[in-house]
Amino acid sequence: MATSGRLRLRAQTIARSTQPALYQPVARVWxxxxxxxxxxxxxxxxxxxxSEVSKVGVRVQVPFNGREVEAIxxxxxEKSAISGVIKAITKVISVHTVATRASLKLIELVAQRWIANPFDIAKAAIPSRVASVDKKEFDELQRVESARKARGIHSFIAFDPVIPAPAQLGALASRALRSGSVLIIAPDESDIDAICTDLEERDLPFIRLDSSQSRSIRYENYLRAMRIKKTIVIGARGAVFTPIPDLSTILVFKESSHEHYEKRSPGWNxxxxVSMRxxxxxxxxxxxGYVPSLELSVLIDSKRLSYVNHSHRLNIKxxxxxxGALLPGKIFSDIxxxxxxxxxxxxxxxxxxxxALLCAxxxxxxxxxxxxxxIVSSRGAAPSCMMCNSSYPDWSCTYCKRTKQYLAGxxxxxxxxxxSRAFTGYPLILSFGDVIKTRIEPTPPALVLSTPGATPQVEGGYSAxxxxxxxxxxxxxxxxxxxxARELFFETSAILHPKGVALLCIEQSHPIVSSLIRWNPGAMIRSELAERVEIALPPTVTSFVITGPVGEFSILTAGIRKAISDKRLATSVKIYGPIEIAISQAKLVMYCHTQDTxxxxxxxxxxxxxxxxxxxxxLSIRINPYSL
Known part of the structure; x- marks a missing residue:
């Protein structure tokens, strides 16, 4: 049902003498x-x-501390918990509902878990309002189905080699769509582009939500996603909060990616x-993904998460x-x-x-x-500082005063x-930094060099x-x-031609070699988890990273230690630091048992x-951050 014409105002304002609503006259807001x-x-x-437009999840304007501010x-x-006079909502900023009770509850839980103001989480979860979009008509929110067709699935599915990962995800989404709408969370724009291309080829309905879109398109798509059933919603990490009326499945693409961690405070992941949701x-x-993160590996090991991995035999050498040569001598014939x-x-x-530059x-x-x-930035260039860019055209060793250079790193x-000198006659393609090739042609054969995350795709896969x-x-x-490294080795080996070969410049005894041959990283993961348990490192313990002004940390550290001795804080808490990390900034790391989190x-x-x-x-407080 379309929103009636009289509700399509940019804002509705009232005079301060207006009487309270006859039904449920009190609104509780963030x-x-x-x-x-x-x-x-x-x-x-x-x-x-x-009253008619002041619904749950609607943005309003309220007086607060002598100024007008936004609220939701x-x-x-029927009655306020506060005795005495309460102030009135002064304006409905937008008549369109932008959150549901369930999404608001999720925001509240995230704020509690990561020590944040709920409204700060709401601003990250809900796209900014655009007045031109608010003028458009949208269907009313559909009632959330109480009996979804969820299949009770809680699993990590490892991608197979050779078949492109976006195609494997598209197949999963297609099957899940039979039970209701699907939410796909992908690490970044390039991944979203690839998944959208696959969904288009499958002729599946989808709505895209990410920062590559203009503010108006993203806001409009967000409002549409809240009101349409039997569709796929795809976006980056911010889309994880999107309310979807008949949501049955969430798919997280490349689960171990650092892009799944919010960079802004408070740093939720x-x-x-999605586990809370x-x-x-x-x-x-x-x-x-190709390899589960250690956090998921703990759940897999304890049988709280199922692990789906198909057996394959790859040609690995x-x-x-x-x-110290770049290419070992025996590798040339295979290349x-x-x-x-x-x-x-x-x-x-x-x-x-x-x-890096060494004295020869x-x-x-x-x-x-x-x-x-x-560092040396290019062939024949003078050494320069990687931090302050100072140049040293007449460099000499500080210790022996000689001038002959040896390039390392x-x-x-x-x-x-x-x-290119070793394999003459073949075109050379570089993909790194600001010059990233997303795709190359399979012919003519070429030498393709890339850094992690910048690898071009090629139809049919690489021959090596x-x-x-x-x-x-x-x-x-x-x-x-x-x-x-595990994820990278598996992901890179997966883009081979079915008869291709992965050539690893690493010792045969390294466990990654046998893991790739069997297409199973289990032994490596179990070994690392055992080490983490033995020396009490995440994810077998919970980590807290506190950063702030360096002058605060002597008192702060002493206060935390006293809280432990007074038993106001769990005795499992271990403190490391503080250490100075930048000018006038310091960092303190704390670990505790997971049951004390x-x-x-x-x-x-x-x-x-x-x-x-x-x-x-x-003080910035991060709980279980991606990196300490």
């Missing part, structure tokens, strides 16, 4: 206070003139939010280099054979040219006067020089994939290095509230 500790719902009375209606009540709405939840059949992909661990005589690292290492541009300096992918200094979260929430009341500087 207010955009802009103040952390003023995060509770507030009661306002609803003027009779605005949570519920209508898609994996945990599954509990609230009784829907099917399917995570997808490994080669080790004892002299030449592959080039006869089609394009060959070379995956380089780093962009740039020479990412004493092998000491070349350092800038600011303390950061020097080989980047993709230098690798391209070496590979060469992973350069394989060990470097596992050597990044953060807790996600092994997880990222709620009590520690409550403690930190109260700490943040008291600091806000005292008008102290803001």
């Amino acid at each position: 207010v955009d206070t802009g103040v952390f500790h003023l995060d509770q719902p507030y009661d306002y009375y609803v003027p009779q003139e605005l 209606i949570l519920e209508r009540l 898609v994996r945990d939010v 599954r509990s609230l709405e009784s829907i099917d939840l399917i995570f997808t 490994s080669f080790s280099s004892d002299d 030449r054979k592959a080039l006869v059949k089609g394009p060959v992909l070379f995956l380089a661990p780093r962009k740039g040219y020479g990412n 005589h004493c092998r000491n690292l070349a350092i800038c006067s600011c303390g950061v290492r020097l 080989r980047g993709i541009e230098r690798a391209a020089e070496e590979i 994939v060469v992973v350069l300096e394989g060990l470097r992918f596992f050597s990044h200094p953060d807790l996600r290095a092994q997880e990222r 709620n009590s520690v979260t409550t403690f930190l929430h109260e700490l943040a509230r008291r600091r806000s009341i005292a008008k102290k500087e803001y």
Whole structure:
């Protein structure tokens, strides 16, 4: 049913003397206070003139602390919990409902879990209003079906090799659509583009929601998604809150991607939010990817999440280099054979040219006067600082005073020089940084070099994939290095031609080799989880990262330690730091047993509230962030 004409106003305003509504005259709202500790719902009375359009999930304007601010209606009540006079809603900003009771509850739970003001989460969950869109007619919200056809699915489905991942996701979405609408959450714009292309080829109905769209298109699509049944809604992480009337299934594409973590405070993540939504709405939840994250692996290991993986045997060869050469000697014949059949992909661990400079005589690292290492940006270029860009055309070693240079940390541009010299007569295609090729032609055969995340697709797959300096992918200094490398090796090997070969520049004894041959990462994951349990690292414990002004941390750390000794905070809490991370900024890391997560979260929430009341500087608190 279309919204009646008289409701299609940009805003409806009332005089302050207007009488309260005859039915449910009180509206409980979240207010955009802009103040952390003023995060509770507030009661306002609803003027009779605005009663019909003042529905749950509607944006309104209310007086607050001497100014007019935006609010969103949570519920209508017969009586306020507050004794005394309450103020009135002054304006209905938009007559279109932008949230449902279920989506508001989800926002509330996310705010509680990640120590945030609910309205801040609502602003991330609901697209900004566009006046021109508000003038359009939209159907009334359809009643949410109480008995959905959910199949009780809660699983991680591992992608098969050779078949493009978007096509496998499209097949899952097509089957799930029989039970009701489907919500797909993908990491970024390129993934959404690929999935949308597959859905179009399948002639499936879908609505797109992501930041690549204009504000008006995104807002309009959001309103449509709330009002249409039997459709697929696809978007990035912000779309996870979208209310859909007959939602039956959520599909998370490439579940372990860092893009599924909100960059802005408070740093919620898609994996945990969709799990909350599954509990609230009784829907099917399917995570997808090549290798599950460690967080999901814990659930799989405890039988709380099913793991679906099909057995495959891939042609995998490994080669080790004892002299530091980019390409081990025995690999050349396999590459030449592959080039006869089609394009060959070379995956380089780093962009740039020479990412570190050493003295050729004493092998000491070349350092800038600011303390950061020097790099060489291109062939023949003078060494320069990677931080302050200071140039050193007459560089000499600080230790032995010699001037002969040795380039370490080989980047993709230098690798391209070496590979093009080794395999002359073939076109060279680079994909990295700001110059990313999304797709290449299968003929003529070419040398394709890319960095992680920038690999071009090719119809039929690559005749060979060469992973350069394989060990470097596992050597990044953060807790996600092994997880990222596993996903990358599997994802890269999956884009082979059915008769293609993966050539890994890594020792044969490395567990990634046998995992790829069997197309099963289970042994590697179990080994890493066992290590995490033994030394108490995430995800076997809950992590909290607090950042803020460096001057605050001596008192803050002492206060937390005292709370532990006084048993106001769980004794399982371990404190690491603080350490200085930037000018005038410091970081403190805390771990606790998973069963103590709620009590520690409550403690930190109260700490943040008291600091806000005292008008102290803001502390950023991240719970289980992607990287520590």
